[in-house]
Amino acid sequence: MEYEEFEKNTLHEIKSSQIIAISNVCFYLIISATKLIVGHFVNSTALKADGYNGATDTLSYLIIFLGLMFAKRPVDQFHKFGYAKAETLATLMTSVLISETGMWVIYKGICALVNRNDSRPDFLAAFVGIGIGLLTFIVFLINRHIATRINSKPLLASSHDQRLDAITSVTTGIVIVISSLGFAWLDKLNAIIIGVFMMRTAYKIFDSSAFRLIDGFDKGKLNTFKLEISKFKKIKKIQQIQGREYENDIYLSVVVQVNHKMTVEETTKLRDNIQEDLQKKYGIFKLDMQFSTK
Incomplete structure (x- = not known):
């Protein structure tokens, strides 16, 4: 959406x-x-x-x-x-x-x-x-x-x-x-x-x-989002995940570890796929995803 x-x-x-x-x-x-x-x-x-x-x-x-x-x-x-x-x-x-x-x-x-x-x-x-x-x-x-x-x-x-x-x-x-x-x-x-x-x-x-x-966020929801993101095979590890709610809108900030051989085009496509998946299933408004190779 x-x-x-x-x-x-x-x-x-x-x-x-x-x-x-x-x-x-x-x-x-x-x-x-x-x-x-x-x-x-x-x-x-x-x-x-x-x-x-x-x-x-x-x-x-x-x-x-x-x-x-x-x-x-x-x-x-x-x-x-x-x-x-x-x-x-x-x-x-x-x-x-x-x-x-x-x-x-x-x-x-x-x-x-x-x-x-x-x-x-x-x-x-x-x-x-x-x-x-x-x-x-x-x-x-x-x-x-x-x-x-x-x-x-x-x-x-x-x-x-x-x-x-x-x-x-x-x-x-x-x-x-x-x-x-x-x-x-x-x-x-x-x-x-x-x-x-x-x-x-x-x-x-x-x-x-x-x-x-004060930007408190339900820990159970974060765990659900974390499990959903982990389903993508190219994600090695989720290093950090934070959530913020603005009434009906949820913003996610995630740092994930991927293979160092992935290109910029591949990481962009991966992020778009994850965002589309989270929007359809949980109505996530915006996903800010950063990639790490460590």
Whole structure:
């Protein structure tokens, strides 16, 4: 596959990701506003915490959308690999945002629990929580399917958070029902648990995006590529192999040992054959191969 085809496919994936991201901004804006308004009027600390969680997701998808817009910028003399890292940076920023909101939700939940606020939430809050939870789960399935098809890591990371949002909303609705029957403290405790889950999600997203941002690469993938290159008989030994990921694009840098009698034409043909093989099987974007006779 030629570079122009790769670039065209990448731009198509980014545009598709943008459409999904902005759709999710609208979706989360509506459901978070609904949770916050209903939670305020029916005195449900847990539903309000869930609403803040949704508001955070609204900002998260907005940040991802802006990151995807920046990632569309073409390669220039200062960015030879393009701007694809902007997607990873956007994902990293969302993890920080989720973490901060999670700490605030935990704080508010603890305050409500310590102050012994015995106000019981209304059943309306339960219906809102469960209904929105089921709707969010449907949206999660759609987003996961599309994100997997276009291989968008930021959207995949956000979809995992969306699954947790769906479970949290349904659980919140069930807890509110129990709280309404005389266990008001459960509503406050559930708010704290929501905050803890938000912190956990933030850590997982941060860990994954930070690993990619500092050019971390899966050792298992490198071993797979190494075995594939070793299948070519003219390769005596692979002296060094390094990988770098720019979202959906993988760049490989390899130093191999070959027979000293090989001509420049033969090594060029060998490199082209290996690159074509890796592109077809693993979607390698670019292969930088150097030859050694030692």
